[in-house]
Structures are given as structure tokens and as C-alpha cells.
Amino acid sequence: MTVITYIQHDGSERMVDADAGLSLMETALKHDIPGIDADCGGGAICGTCHCFVEVSGELPAPDPQETAMLGLRPDRAENSRLACQIVISAGMSDVTVRLPEFQM
Template sequence: MPKITYIEHDGTEHVVEVAEGLSVMEGAVKNAIPGIDADCGGACACSTCHVYVDPAWLEKLQPKEAMEEDMLDFAYQPRENSRLTCQLKVTQALDGLVVRMPEKQI
């Protein structure tokens, strides 16, 4: 199973195994990772699963679709490497993915 590292704003790291086919958000929720609120349950209708993807991984992810881009406009301090974890499907190619949470979710 792929391992994903979730890093809280304060630097606390959580390395968890996430089953292929789940989203990075579902992996966080199932493992009670603090900082991923997932208010809309993964429908890409909010920005409460916002993260900053480690730059080394950006090229390995599917590009952002228009809906995700729109929702990121509502995220707290979005950056070039901002993504919504509900839009990132876990595959074996993402084994070792590192994501950092913003200071807060809005």
C-alpha cells in the first residue's frame, strides 16, 4: 500500500498507508489526520482539504481541473503547489507523497 506523509502546520508528521483508489483526503479522514476537515465529503465543493504538495511530487499528479481551481480560490493562502486532497487519487505511483497542511482550513 502506498505511504503518504501528511505534515501539519506545526511540523508534526503522520506517515500512513492509504489504499489505492482512495483519495488522499479519504486517507487522511480514515486515519484521523488533523488539519484535513473535508467538510463536503470529497465532492470538490469546498476547500477544507487544501494542502501544499511537496514540489518534487507536482509533476506526478494529474493536472488541476477547472472545478478544483475554482475551489482553491476560497482556500486559505493558496500557492502554486496548492491542491485539494479530494481530487488526488492514490496509486502506487504516489508512494511517498508528501503534503503539508496550511495554518487553517476555510
């Protein structure tokens, strides 16, 4: 079972069991975890699910649309991702998701 730890900007955190097939964004919404707005519902066109992802192992690289959206973030970091674009797969290692101070 993959465990996702969501860490808010204020340092508070919650750990949840992930369901394979759901994205990091969908998992956050399912568990009422704040900090991800997801205005576009997962279409990679709003950027309001930006987060900083830490995982042991490799994640699929962001596609051009995700890269373009991340480019609009002034707080973009090397591990910035759109939570809607990372889908939990069976056997995936645990993931830490740090939420930004704000979504835009």
C-alpha cells in the same frame, strides 16, 4: 506501497501506508489525521481539504472546479491542491502533504 507523510502546520508529522483508490483526503480521515475538514465529503465544492502536495513525478492537473476552489484560498501556493481530488494509484511514488494553518 505508497507512503503518505502528513505534516501539520506546527511541524508534527505522521506517515501512513496509502490504499490505492483512496484520495489523500480519505486516507487522512481513515487514519484520524487532523487538519482536513472535508465538509463536502469529496465533492470539490467546500475547499476544506486544501493542502500543499509534494511528490516526485507528475500529478493530474486540477480540473476547473478544483482550480476555482483553490482560487478562494488566500494562502494558495503553486503546489496547492484539494486533497479529495488526488487519488492514490498503484505504484504511485510517496507523497508529502503539508496542511495549512487553517481550513476555510
